[in-house]
Amino acid sequence: MKLRGAEILLRCLQAEGVDVVFGYPGGQAITIYDALYDSPIRHILVRHEQGAAHAADGYARATGKTGVCIATSGPGATNLVTGIANAYMDSIPMVVITGQVPTHMIGRDAFQEADITGIVLPITKHAFLVEKTEDVARVIKEAFYIANTNRPGPVLIDLPKDIMERTIEFTGPAQDINIRGYRVLKGYNSGQVLNAANLINAAQRPVIYAGGGVVASDAAEELLAVVEKMGIPVTTTLMGMGAFPGYNPLYLGMLGMHGTRYANYAIGECDVLIAMGVRFDDRVTGKIANFAPHAKVIHLDIDAAEIGKNVDVDVPIVGDVKEILQGLLPRLQPGPDLKEWHETIERWKDEYPLCYEGSTEGRIPPQHVIEKISELTNGEAIITTEVGQHQMWTSQYYKFRYPRSFISSGGLGTMGFGFPAAIGAKIACPDKTIIDIAGDGSIQMNIQELGTAVQYKLPVIICILNNHYLGMVRQWQGLFYGGRYSHTDMTQQPDFVKVAEAYGAVGIRVKCAEEVEEALQKALQVTDRPVVIDFWVDRNTNVYPMVPPGEALSNMLGGEQDG
Amino acid sequence: MAKHTLSVTVENKPGVLTKVATLFRRRGYNIDSLTVGRTESSEVSRMTIVVEGDDRIIEQVTKQLHKLVEVIKIIDITQDKAVERELSMIKVRADNTVRAEIVQIVDIFRARIVDIGKNSLIIEVTGDENKIDAIEDSLRPFGIIEMVRTGKVAMVRGNK
Numbered sequence: 001m002k003l004r005g006a007e008i009l010l011r012c013l014q015a016e017g018v019d020v021v022f023g024y025p026g027g028q029a030i031t032i033y034d035a036l037y038d039s040p041i042r043h044i045l046v047r048h049e050q051g052a053a054h055a056a057d058g059y060a061r062a063t064g065k066t067g068v069c070i071a072t073s074g075p076g077a078t079n080l081v082t083g084i085a086n087a088y089m090d091s092i093p094m095v096v097i098t099g100q101v102p103t104h105m106i107g108r109d110a111f112q113e114a115d116i117t118g119i120v121l122p123i124t125k126h127a128f129l130v131e132k133t134e135d136v137a138r139v140i141k142e143a144f145y146i147a148n149t150n151r152p153g154p155v156l157i158d159l160p161k162d163i164m165e166r167t168i169e170f171t172g173p174a175q176d177i178n179i180r181g182y183r184v185l186k187g188y189n190s191g192q193v194l195n196a197a198n199l200i201n202a203a204q205r206p207v208i209y210a211g212g213g214v215v216a217s218d219a220a221e222e223l224l225a226v227v228e229k230m231g232i233p234v235t236t237t238l239m240g241m242g243a244f245p246g247y248n249p250l251y252l253g254m255l256g257m258h259g260t261r262y263a264n265y266a267i268g269e270c271d272v273l274i275a276m277g278v279r280f281d282d283r284v285t286g287k288i289a290n291f292a293p294h295a296k297v298i299h300l301d302i303d304a305a306e307i308g309k310n311v312d313v314d315v316p317i318v319g320d321v322k323e324i325l326q327g328l329l330p331r332l333q334p335g336p337d338l339k340e341w342h343e344t345i346e347r348w349k350d351e352y353p354l355c356y357e358g359s360t361e362g363r364i365p366p367q368h369v370i371e372k373i374s375e376l377t378n379g380e381a382i383i384t385t386e387v388g389q390h391q392m393w394t395s396q397y398y399k400f401r402y403p404r405s406f407i408s409s410g411g412l413g414t415m416g417f418g419f420p421a422a423i424g425a426k427i428a429c430p431d432k433t434i435i436d437i438a439g440d441g442s443i444q445m446n447i448q449e450l451g452t453a454v455q456y457k458l459p460v461i462i463c464i465l466n467n468h469y470l471g472m473v474r475q476w477q478g479l480f481y482g483g484r485y486s487h488t489d490m491t492q493q494p495d496f497v498k499v500a501e502a503y504g505a506v507g508i509r510v511k512c513a514e515e516v517e518e519a520l521q522k523a524l525q526v527t528d529r530p531v532v533i534d535f536w537v538d539r540n541t542n543v544y545p546m547v548p549p550g551e552a553l554s555n556m557l558g559g560e561q562d563g
Numbered sequence: 564m565a566k567h568t569l570s571v572t573v574e575n576k577p578g579v580l581t582k583v584a585t586l587f588r589r590r591g592y593n594i595d596s597l598t599v600g601r602t603e604s605s606e607v608s609r610m611t612i613v614v615e616g617d618d619r620i621i622e623q624v625t626k627q628l629h630k631l632v633e634v635i636k637i638i639d640i641t642q643d644k645a646v647e648r649e650l651s652m653i654k655v656r657a658d659n660t661v662r663a664e665i666v667q668i669v670d671i672f673r674a675r676i677v678d679i680g681k682n683s684l685i686i687e688v689t690g691d692e693n694k695i696d697a698i699e700d701s702l703r704p705f706g707i708i709e710m711v712r713t714g715k716v717a718m719v720r721g722n723k
Binding site for chain 1: 573574578581582585586589619622623626627629630631632633634635
């Protein structure tokens with residue numbers, strides 16, 4: 001059958017199981033859009049290409065499937081860059097399709113030409129520039145394979161216009177994969193699993209430190225099985241939220257800079273640390289020399305380059321976390337009584353619970369909003385966040401039950417991520433409640449996507465914790481820069497209720513704690529459009545506890561009762 | 564810090580050199596020398612990369628390189644019995660009074676004179692790093708006008 005390159009592209013996307021793409025058309029992508037006109041693939045038209053990348057990312061995080069976004073050449077492609085970097089840092093499988101100027105124009109600084117494969121080199125797992133229509137099918141196959149195997153990540157495919165226009169005989173999507181330099185990792189070193197089991201079985205104060213890899217490898221069930229068998233307390237990273245149920249008594253909450261005191265103390269005291277699908281990020285470890293100083297470290301990760309990158313490891317196991325845990329479980333035998341360790345942790349939990357005061361400024365305590373959202377959704381919503389104080393409060397006060405229910409920019413820390421990601425999550429999971437918890441700064445970075453959410457009748461709820469400040473930076477200025485609040489005042493801001501209404505969404509403003517629940521209830525009833533709730537929260541509340549940057553985890557500020 | 568020689572086979576595709584170079588820059592590793600050329604297969608190129616660093620750095624470099632899709636194989640041949648060669652051309656000041664002396668040095672190092680100018684000679688020398696360093700030192704007193712080194716290429720001895 002004779003088909004244009006663009007039609008082959010879409011057929012191959014279908015063969016990869018793609019049912020929706022997020023994108024924005026343009027001159028050099030026009031052939032792809034022409035083919036989309038009568039393709040069964042659903043296209044979600046965003047309002048800015050960055051929104052397309054984040055929506056594809058949110059879709060991928062909510063489902064585990066590979067998210068797909070499309071943009072045109074030049075500015076369309078460069079607008080995707082933040083979204084690509086974001087997915088790369090958090091190991092999210094994504095295929096990014098960009099239009100490109102025709103092959104004979106490449107390198108001549110043509111209109112809307114950008115060397116996008118060069119630009120994204122350090123922020124993609126791989127990037128293809130397709131030079132022949134005959135290569136389209138193979139490249140699509142390889143791109144999805146690379147994006148969603150081993151450690152997942154974004155893969156970019158740059159498609160010159162003439163390659164998309166040209167008609168060739170199409171015999172069907174590619175079947176075989178043969179990439180010489182890329183092999184999917186299978187199995188693991190079972191000797192090391194035995195070593196790990198011996199360490200864990202003899203441990204008196206073990207702690208599990210679980211990250212995004214547990215979610216990516218779909219290993220939450222295996223993690224729970226290990227914990228139930230061995231009684232090992234679990235702390236998660238931001239990326240690992242939801243990998244372990246927030247209600248479980250052995251859950252310590254998040255560790256690190258804004259982790260709970262008890263999680264950080266447990267790291268300080270543990271004798272065996274079992275790190276799973278984590279990369280020992282500086283926001284997690286604090287001063288690296290003082291991280292888990294008494295512990296033998298077991299590190300499970302699919303990416304060999306993560307082993308020994310930031311810390312020395314006693315037992316490294318390279319492989320898929322799920323597979324490794326399945327192999328580990330039968331070798332685990334409860335050894336020393338952990339009663340004393342559990343009691344110590346319980347004492348820390350009693351002494352240093354996460355806590356906050358009632359409103360001190362006649363507005364709303366921000367943490368109260370998160371607690372209410374957690375309560376009203378029973379921990380079962382998909383929560384996305386932007387980046388800043390609201391993000392940390394969400395990790396502290398929302399009790400997640402399931403993996404893939406917390407969608408947040410972990411590594412790159414991208415303001416403006418949460419709302420488009422919520423759109424992607426809603427498209428992926430139309431029956432779930434999707435709430436973007438935002439700050440007044442972050443939400444303004446991609447607020448134009450209200451147009452998208454209204455167009456597709458997506459009842460996504462945006463909860464703005466509005467303190468009229470860029471709160472997290474302001475917090476640092478207050479704590480470490482002598483209160484010199486340089487350019488963090490956002491008093492000049494639009495009326496978010498009116499903005500929502502102008503787009504055709506519902507806008508609600510809440511100025512006191514008593515009205516929080518009612519507003520949320522009202523928002524949860526809306527089924528055909530997004531809702532923006534503008535919560536006016538206390539302006540000067542800081543996120544505590546806090547480990548100052550570069551300090552040891554034991555040096556926490558705040559978060560003590562009456563302290 | 565110790566120098567390691569990595570022999571890296573890569574797919575002969577556009578952009579691979581950029582990727583490898585970018586990786587070194589991005590991760591803050593220092594390339595001492597890098598050579599690249601075709602191998603017996605037109606689809607495969609070999610890079611010989613000399614990198615400075617302790618074992619930890621070399622391990623990271625190797626692991627990170629492995630993650631590049633075009634990288635097929637990496638061997639650290641620092642410890643292996645390998646033949647290592649570098650080629651250098653040295654333009655040295657040489658008027659009539661010193662030519663004979665320079666020719667003697669060239670003979671000793673089994674180098675070759677490949678060009679004669681009015682007051683200079685171009686000398687081509689092949690060998691391992693030490694040999695080239697040595698001839699450079701020997702010629703320096705005469706005045707080196709210009710020098711170029713290719714960087715190291717290497718191959719493991721035997722059937723490996």
